[in-house]
Amino acid sequence: MIPYGRQDISSEDIQAVIDVLKSDYLTQGPAIPAFEQAVASYCGVKFGVAVNSATSALHIACMALDLGKGDILWTSPITFVASANCALYCGASVDFVDIDPKTYNMSVEALELKLQQAEIDGKLPKILIPVHLAGQSCEMEKIYLLSKKYGFRIIEDASHGIGGKYKGAPIGNCKYSDITVFSFHPVKIITTGEGGMCMTNDPEIALRLTHYRSHGITRQPAEMTHVPDGPWYYQQIDLGFNYRITDIHAALGLSQLKRLxxxxxxxxxxxxxxxxxxxxxxxxxxxxxxxxxxxxxxxxxxxxxxxxxxxxxxxxxxxxxxxxxxxxxxxxxxxxxxxxxxxxxxxxxxxxxxxxxxxxxxxxxxxxxxxxxxxxxxxxxxxxxxxxxxx
Incomplete structure (x- = not known):
């Protein structure tokens, strides 16, 4: 049988996972920040925040941009359901923008017309999620210019897109967006088994993402409401989730990245x-x-x-x-x-x-x-x- 997609695992990938299994850390160890930094460096972006799936990444990306009840998110109808579900997780509503008949990505022309009517109706989106279908970037510069005119934030769903480029620069550099999301599912370009990552150039967004992926907890004294009671101390400062990726997954991703x-x-x-x-x-x-x-x-x-x-x-x-x-x-x-x-x-x-x-x-x-x-x-x-x- 010939599948439509399949992972490509090398002996080096296997050894990277074995090395972690023999180490002191299976999770919350050094492989995770190493993977995050390597992907950020590849994309030319300041921050990477790894999580257990692109679905989780989309969810906390919406949270980091304060999407909530009464807000509206727009995305493409030709995508996996996670691109829309992330809005519902936050209590917001979802609408769709028709696709371009040639690229199958979100149509800029349809977007502009829908924005013009939404402004009249008082129903502009708070967040737009353009989806880079099959790994081809949307027309992000035009979308970005519309965001400045109509006041919405942008999350690029680049679940298919790591290793691709737009106008000669890597997808994921966030030049035209607040956050970009990658997927590392086995059929994607590189895999961590299951996993995803949020990319951003905004340090405040990056900090919020790290809180939301791990129960809303911090161990950093500067982020706490008072001086720590002792070296054991931590605080839950937000309502977050257990969306953490493991060192096992991160080690596989770091090895795969070398062949991207x-x-x-x-x-x-x-x-x-x-x-x-x-x-x-x-x-x-x-x-x-x-x-x-x-x-x-x-x-x-x-x-x-x-x-x-x-x-x-x-x-x-x-x-x-x-x-x-x-x-x-x-x-x-x-x-x-x-x-x-x-x-x-x-x-x-x-x-x-x-x-x-x-x-x-x-x-x-x-x-x-x-x-x-x-x-x-x-x-x-x-x-x-x-x-x-x-x-």
Whole structure:
């Protein structure tokens, strides 16, 4: 079976984890700040705060920007549900901005129109979460300029994006945002097993993030309400969570980070072979904006049914039957019963997201994909189905 995504674990990665298992610290030890500093240095940002998942990172990012009851968060409908759920965790409400029909990221044009109407209605968002789908950055400079005009904060959901670039600079440098979030799930560019990280240039935000990930507790006397009772003393100064990452996970991430550029380069090689082979009158490959250098977490094709041909569902099932574990990223968030049952969202408000959902397929993209496996994928996509399967 050929999966759509897979981790790439080396003997060095395994040894890094073994070294931690033999050390004095399995959690809250030196591997965590070392990992945070290494990722921050790679991205050219001041602070990294590691947590146990990107979902946790999105949650505490919203908390650090004071999202709460009565506030509104906007994000893309073509994303994993965590990009929207983080607002609900804070008691805020969620709305969506339609996608660009070429990049599949949040449409700047749709965003601007929605902001103009929201200003009239008195319903501007407090936070916007643009999602860098498949590893390609959103048009962050334009979004940032709109944030200055309309007064919202920005959290980049770069769960797919570490190793990618926007306008020649690493995704995660927070030049155009308050916080950027990475994911280190096994199918992502680098993995910690499970894990995530918040990046920021704001020391106050970074401090709040570190409190929220660990019960709201501090051991720093300068942050306490009075002089410590003794060397054992700590204070809970906020209501936080147990979102800590372990040294085991951080050690794996630190080892993986050494190969990040190689991973992304390899993904580009795979993408180029797909690009050369797959575009046709029924297949559309994912457009790459000239301002971006994608991390290529995913390779997305859009399959359009032409007269007498097969539809997306038949193509999906054909590839699965051939042992190619294609997937779909993503079902529009407002399609899910939890959101649909609110009655707040009309599918007709998101025509580009609807069109995307009717055609998209994620095909295998990972660094251990061999040329032979990739060629098999291409051949199966191009191979006509048997006549009996059309009816």
């Amino acid at each position: 550029d190689d991973f992304v380069s390899r993904r580009h090689e795979i993408a180029k072979r797909y690009d050369k082979s797959l575009e046709s009158d029924t297949l559309t490959i994912h457009y790459q904006h000239p301002d971006t250098y994608s991390a290529y977490h995913l390779y997305i094709i859009r399959h359009k049914k032409k007269e007498g041909g097969i539809g997306r569902l038949q193509m999906f099932e054909k590839l699965r039957a051939a042992g190619i574990l294609v997937n779909l990223h993503y079902i529009p968030v407002y399609h899910h019963p939890y959101y649909e049952n609110t009655g707040k969202y009309k599918r007709s408000d998101f025509p580009n997201a609807e069109a995307y959902y009717s055609e998209a397929i994620s095909i295998p993209m990972h660094t251990v994909l061999t040329e032979e496996e990739q060629q098999f994928v291409i051949e199966q996509i191009e191979k006509p189905m048997g006549h009996q399967n059309l009816f």
